[in-house]
Amino acid sequence: MPTECIPYQETGYFTPIICDYLAEKSSLQPFYHRFPKLENFEAQLLEKKESSLTNASQRAILSKALLAQYEKVATSEKTKQNIEKLATENTFTITTGHQLNLFTGPLYFLYKIISAINLTTELKEKYPNYEFVPIYWMASEDHDFDEISFFNFKDQKLRWKREASGAVGELSTEGLDEVFSKFSKALGNSNNAKYLQSLFEDGYIKHDNLTDATRYIANELFKQYGLVIVDGNDAALKELYIPFIENELFQQTSHKKVTETAKKLTKASDDYQIQVNPREINLFYINDGIRERIVEQDGVFGVYNTSVRWNAETLKAELHTHPERFSPNALLRPLYQEIILPNLCYIGGGGELAYWFELKSYFEAVNVTFPILLLRNSVVLKTSKQSKKMEKLNIFNRDLFLPKDDFITKKVKELSKIDIDFTPQKEHLKQQFKDLYKLAEQTDKSFIGAVAAQEKKQLKGLKHLEKRLLKAQKRMLKDKVSRSRDIQKQLFPKNTLQERKQNFSEFYLEYGENLIPTLVEQLQPLQGEFLVLEL
Incomplete structure (x- = not known):
């Protein structure tokens, strides 16, 4: 299967901050912990193992919560075993995260997850005495519906048209039958088309909310590889987060530390752009279909655009009674993830890694191990027919x-x-x-x-x-x-880039069940180069 690898820096599609990270430039080294090399994972593993956040009781809570999330999901034995392994002290995770895009959204959804799966395989070969579990963290608490409400198929934008508010994971799947009808007509009648039809229908028409639908589809695509899908919008998991939520509400450490780091980043290079600017309080409140910012003025806390108000004492009571109602924003979500998971590495796109660089000093201030950061695989897929045309031209x-x-x-x-x-x-x-x-x-x-x-x-x-x-x-x-x-x-x-526009369904229609195994075989997460792959 013909392939060519091109250094990311030579593609013209990656920002100066990412190119400098890949080149291990000294200007960026203060903003990350360990560079993603196979030999660096041992020190990361030992540091995480010694952390108080990976104790037996916390692992047991994580495993139990995930078993509950999977209670109605028909998954593989490998995934079930991975969930159970998370309760043991020698198991660690490799995590990627993504929004709940309709029908997975752009192609790089697949590349993120495959990067995580393949890295766990490499780590198991290097460190056989430990277990490694690939994690897909669903951004179920996100509220940006416009970004996730469509996918592209054969030059069509198939959009879910509806009014939306609150956390997207809680949205009813009502109205997706119209998208299903348009998609089915565009697919045709091949066996691969029928599979895609059933995947969409079983995911969105037969599930009541977007979280359950997305979990179903991701599980169907990747269950054979033991992928574990995490929904952070979970009361049991949020209880583990309570001390850090209190810090955010009353000490506002993230605002202080991230603001300092952002200034240092821009001083390190004129080419570095700040990805996320912190607020004084980087938390939302979720309840009754709303997801609004928590704000504070003169000792009075409230929920923006609502009449909900607390003083410090009543706010603490609300937090301890209903931790599930407190939701981290994009800046704070990485901390939540690293608190509840025995995680070694986060895999993301260039934009994601850029805001992780703003967080290292904050993690240090709250005594949480900062993960290794790995740029996800990027791929251009081409057919043999396109390759032949390229050769002629x-x-x-x-x-x-x-x-x-x-x-x-x-x-x-x-x-x-x-x-x-x-x-x-x-x-x-x-x-x-x-x-x-x-x-x-x-x-x-x-x-x-x-x-x-x-x-x-x-x-x-x-x-x-x-x-x-x-x-x-x-x-x-x-x-x-x-x-x-x-x-x-x-x-x-x-x-x-193709991966930012096209949906996996166009390629599945042509290559069927061989598509994902082929990608799993070809993608090398630590290679650090852009892959051009002829299918």
Whole structure:
């Protein structure tokens, strides 16, 4: 199966902060704990093992809560065993998280989870005396419905149209029968189409809320690999979080520490952008279909946009009675995850890792082990037919990552029988003007300005001619350029990475049950390169 690996830094699709992280630049080292190398996991494992947060009673609570979450889920024996293993002291997790996107959303949902699965396999080979469990953390408490309410299929945006408020995981699946109808018509009648139809129907039509539907679909896709799916919106798990919620409400340590770290990040490099700005209180309150921020003013606490109010004493009482009503925002969710899981590593996209970099000093302040951070695998999938077309048109995989205009210019120059590059002529012209400058210095120095102006004018003329010739060649080579550009558009839809736009269903329709095993076989989470994979 033909593959090519391209360093992330050479793709043009990753931010300076991520490129510097991958290069282990010294400017970024204060903002993470250990770099994701196989040999670094032993120290991480021992540090996490010694943490008071991974004691036997806490592990027992985690395992019991997950067994309850899976009570009505038909899963694999491997997943059941992994849940039970979490109660034992020699078991650790590798975690990724994602929103509850409709029908998994973009392709990288698969790549995140497969990265976690494959890393647990590598760790088990390296450290056979320990057990490693892949975790998918569902962002069931998120409230951004617009981001998750659609998926793309064959240039169609299949959107779930409804009003929504509160935590998305609690949303009723009512109305998804309309999406199911449109999706079914677009799929066709092949065996793979029928599987996708049944997966959607069993997930969304036969489950009452978005959390249960998403768990069902992720479990169906990955249960054979022992994936454990965690819903953090759980009263038993939130009880473990109570001391840290109190810290957030009354000491507001996260605001102080993250603000300090954000300033240090921007000082470390002008290219580093702050991903998340902290609030004074980074918690939401969930109840009766609402999810609103908790705010404080002059010692009075309240829920934004509501009449709910507490003083410090009544707020503590509410927290201890109903911890499930207190929900971390994007900045605080990583801490919650690391508190309840015996976790070694978090796997995320570039944007996610960028906000994790803001959190290290906060974790240290509240005495929680900071995990290893790993950039998820990224992949471009192409068919053998597309590969053959690329070969005929002399398109290399690396060419595809170029911006559209640069890609077209490169192809025109390669296809043209005329040398469109006027660099030799420009250099020759510059050399002629060097002689004129020497002459001007020997005669009348006031002549130098006129020489410089003429040089600038003639170089500009050459550039203009070069552009005119390129444009003429584009017209002459229109057919081949158009076919080359069609390939790039197929593999980089909307001029962005395929994994950010396309849904797995398009590829499952073609490759069926071989799709995920093939990805599991090919993705190497610690390789640190972008994979171009011919299916």
